[in-house]
Amino acid sequence: MKYLLVFLLAVLIPQISWSQYDQVIQDPAAGQVLERVAQKFNSMISMQSDFELVIVDRKENSRNASTGNLVMKQNKYRLTSEGNTVYYNGTTMWTYNTAGNEVTITEPEILPGDFMGNPTSFFTSYKNDFKYRYLREAVRNGQTCHEIDLFPKNLNQPYSRIKIFVNTQTNLPVVISSIGKDGVDYTVTLKNLTLDKEIADTEFTFDPAKHRKVEVVDMRGLE
Numbered sequence: 001m002k003y004l005l006v007f008l009l010a011v012l013i014p015q016i017s018w019s020q021y022d023q024v025i026q027d028p029a030a031g032q033v034l035e036r037v038a039q040k041f042n043s044m045i046s047m048q049s050d051f052e053l054v055i056v057d058r059k060e061n062s063r064n065a066s067t068g069n070l071v072m073k074q075n076k077y078r079l080t081s082e083g084n085t086v087y088y089n090g091t092t093m094w095t096y097n098t099a100g101n102e103v104t105i106t107e108p109e110i111l112p113g114d115f116m117g118n119p120t121s122f123f124t125s126y127k128n129d130f131k132y133r134y135l136r137e138a139v140r141n142g143q144t145c146h147e148i149d150l151f152p153k154n155l156n157q158p159y160s161r162i163k164i165f166v167n168t169q170t171n172l173p174v175v176i177s178s179i180g181k182d183g184v185d186y187t188v189t190l191k192n193l194t195l196d197k198e199i200a201d202t203e204f205t206f207d208p209a210k211h212r213k214v215e216v217v218d219m220r221g222l223e
Contacts, residue, residue: 026131026132027132027133027134029134030132030133030134030146030148030149031132033134033146033148033166033171034132034148036171037166037171037172037173039171040170040171040172044195044196045073045195045196045197045198045199046071046072046073046195046196046197046198046199047070047071047072047073047193047194047195048069048070048071048072048193048194048197048199049069049070049190049191049192049193049194050067050068050069050070050190050191050192051067051068051069051070051188051189051190051191052065052066052067052188052189052191053065053066053067053068053081053186053187053188054186054187054188054189055184055185055186056184056185056186056187057183057184058183058184058185059183059184066081066082067081067082068080068081068082070190071199071203071204073199073201073203073204074090075090076088076089076090076201076204077204078203078204083097083098083099084096084097084098085098085206087204087205087206088204089201089204089205090204091107092105092106092107092205092220093105093106093107093108094205094206096206096211096214100215101211101213101214101215102214102215102216102217103206103208103211103214103215103216103217104217104219105206105216105217105218105219105220106219106220107220128153129152129153129154130150130151130152130153130162131150131151131153132148132149132150132151133148133149133151134146134147134148135147135148135149137168138165140165140174140175140189141174141175141189141191143165143167143174144167144168144169145165145166145167145168145174145175146165146166146168147163147164147165148163148164148165148166149161149162149163150162150163150164158180158181158182159178159179159180159181160179160180160181161178161179162176162177162178162179163175163176163177163178163179164176164177170193172190172193173190174189174190175187175188175189175190176188176190
């Protein structure tokens with residue numbers, strides 16, 4: 001479920017070697033776009049979006065697609081996908097499995113540059129976590145976008161590159177994809193974005209009283 005939050009995909013691409021990484025510079029054109037995205041995220045009260053997630057396993061030659069909904073507010077989020085809902089209030093995470101009526105509680109360590117670990121901070125930490133390069137304007141999901149590649153400074157990340165498409169008019173991401181070092185690529189397409197809606201903090205906390213006979217697995221302090 002963790003990697004369901006990572007906004008990641010692409011075509012067959014080798015992993016970045018040290019020499020390739022050193023050749024990537026901070027592209028001013030990409031930096032200007034990313035700064036506008038960061039300002040947008042810093043200024044908004046909240047964001048809600050439907051999404052489609054596509055997972056491509058290059059080794060197994062397989063492709064799986066699913067849909068869901070993401071709600072973000074400051075450092076909080078709620079992610080609903082097929083069979084699971086993840087609640088994160090900035091400290092505690094509840095992963096609720098609807099089929100098994102079971103919720104697992106953790107206090108995860110949020111790693112820099114990990115969209116799935118904390119999607120609310122991904123676009124505001126790009127200067128510290130990535131090198132970046134502007135490629136071109138391209139059309140994605142019927143929208144004209146800036147296409148940008150980001151390369152993680154921390155080479156221990158599970159992906160070698162993240163590609164994002166940013167709407168040229170709204171400065172909001174349309175598609176985010178990553179190329180996994182294990183041969184598994186993720187692509188998320190955001191749809192029906194809604195900004196600045198008032199959302200109560202309780203929306204990011206799992207309430208066991210609303211789920212009759214739910215089984216609670218509390219992993220806090222055991223990890």
